[in-house]
Amino acid sequence: MEGRNLASINYNILDKSQQKLTIAGRLDMENISSLWPEIFKLIKKNKPKVLLLDASGVDYCDGAGIGLFLKLKEKQKENKGSLQIENLKPEFNQLMELFEPGQLSKPEQIPSFFKRVPEQIGKSLTISMREVYSQISFVGEVFVKFLYTLFHLGSLRWKDTFLIAEKSGANAVGITALLGFLIGVILAFQSAISMRKFGAEIYVADLVAIVLFRELGPLLTAFVLAARTGSAFAAEIGTMKINEEVDALTTMGLEPVRFLVIPRMLAAVVITPLLTMFNNLFGILGCILVMITMGFAPITLINEIQHATNLTDLFGGLAKTFVFGYLIAGIGCLCGLQTGKGASAVGDSATRAVVSSIIAIVVADGIFAVIYYFLGI
Amino acid sequence: MDDNAKSIIKVENITIAYDDFVVLKDINFEVKQGEIFVILGGSGCGKSTLLKSMISLIKPVTGKVLIDGKDIVTAQGNELRDILSGIGVMYQNSALFGSMNIIENICLVLEEFTNLPKDAMELIANMRLKVVGLEGAGYKMPSELSGGMKKRAAIARAMALDPKIIFLDEPGAGLDPITSAQLDELIRKLSRSLNITFVIVTHELDSIFAIADRVIMLDKETKSIIATGNPNELRDKSTNPWVKQFFNRQAVEK
Structure with a gap:
């Protein structure tokens, strides 16, 4: 069945610094969910200096596929390595440019316990006092x-x-x-x-x-x-x-x-x-x-x-x-x-x-x- | 509108803040008698907040709002009541009282401010409904009216006490273009025939070009007015890129 095309990966260590990841098939959300952990486990284990990503066999790529490429790029940057994507079809390249999120939004930093607790006590106290004030003025009015x-x-x-x-x-x-x-x-x-x-x-x-x-x-x-x-x-x-x-x-x-x-x-x-x-x-x-x-x-x-x-x-x-x-x-x-x-x-x-x-x-x-x-x- | 008309509203050095967050800083402008005056700007720039400060729903941190010479910011009790009886407000979602029919909605304010007999009040309510094109709908409940009819009814209620000024918060919001254009036509008619001053908050360009005599444009970043004038002139002559983009309906990169 055409819709059931699967994706596959192949990982080769070329030399000391270069390693090659070949991805082929259909990179949709369903297939990516199983490939994602596998790929990042390999990256973590081998820590390639230069990762060559051969995408010539990719015949379909949705948001999740692009997400995988972007994540690989980010991971390599984190590991002080580089990523070279080769033979990715132009239409998917366009998607990459479109979806590149730039600076990712990060959750707000939670302050330390010793800063957080007094702050929250203060805030709650202020809110309670304001409520009491409004209640008293309401009762009076x-x-x-x-x-x-x-x-x-x-x-x-x-x-x-x-x-x-x-x-x-x-x-x-x-x-x-x-x-x-x-x-x-x-x-x-x-x-x-x-x-x-x-x-x-x-x-x-x-x-x-x-x-x-x-x-x-x-x-x-x-x-x-x-x-x-x-x-x-x-x-x-x-x-x-x-x-x-x-x-x-x-x-x-x-x-x-x-x-x-x-x-x-x-x-x-x-x-x-x-x-x-x-x-x-x-x-x-x-x-x-x-x-x-x-x-x-x-x-x-x-x-x-x-x-x-x-x-x-x-x-x-x-x-x-x-x-x-x-x-x-x-x-x-x-x-x-x-x-x-x-x-x-x-x-x-x-x-x-x-x-x-x-x-x-x-x-x-x-x-x-x-x-x-x-x-x- | 008469160019030499006197100022009926003067906003002087208004600064509005929610706790530590300053929304608008040092706002100054005047609205002339009989003018259709539009406050515009992008989402979240403080248009509605400014309007609310002009009708005593929000107290500014500093500044004055003189309505016909009286400061609504500091007014209290009977003085505030006097000022409020001279203005009408139409809210974004009409804010008609759901438990009362349209006539009762209009009569409510007449009951509070006058000693007219009931039949006189009902006659006045019907007169207001006729002006806004809702004759015959007086005994309907607000829930039985369409969005456009509700807005008209809200304008009729705002006109109950023959106010000199009517404030409208996003009159075209949630209406189709035709109904919105009909509402604009009504505003223009009321302004020209009854010399009512309208202060309107909107960001709908069609409405602005159709009815506004003068606009002020608020800016979210500087928290101040970045343009004042006739909308056509601003579109053609403004040198401010953000104002130009806004009036020419271009996507804005700020």
């Missing part, structure tokens, strides 16, 4: 504009705010309720096993209600919102940034913070407590359902829950959710506005928004725990 909006409700873009509240709140009711219900069921089943040992199964209702109202309800809802809404805010604003829409807002005299961040923030601050109440309600329902299967009457359970919890538990939990909502929206929007360039930037922003929000929520929850402890709530 947003807070001032948020307060301004609260006192000048006419300046708020109500239509956008309601739309965002619907998307991140009303549309999240299902998932929040389902999650609350399942957590109620799981908590009831898990705690029932231990409580049964003491004959105190009725207190499962107390436990679930207190845990949900004070901790799990607000936390779970905040996590759902961080994953669902925080990432959406970051991706949406990030895409607007990449499409120059944020620049367009700026040059139209509409501050991006007032136009994009405040409606999202207000929507999140309003919907987080509402969703938490849904989460709590369905959690209690899940718990009651499990307890009914254990033989308790619903009215007994409701009385038990009313007796075990008070409004401080409920509002103590709900108070946290305002802060969680503020954090989720703030971090989501900030990550969106900080979106860089390139295809992966929006994805990175969304990921950063979720991770940072979750960390911020847990830290804030910890601070609340300490405050509540000292306040005796």
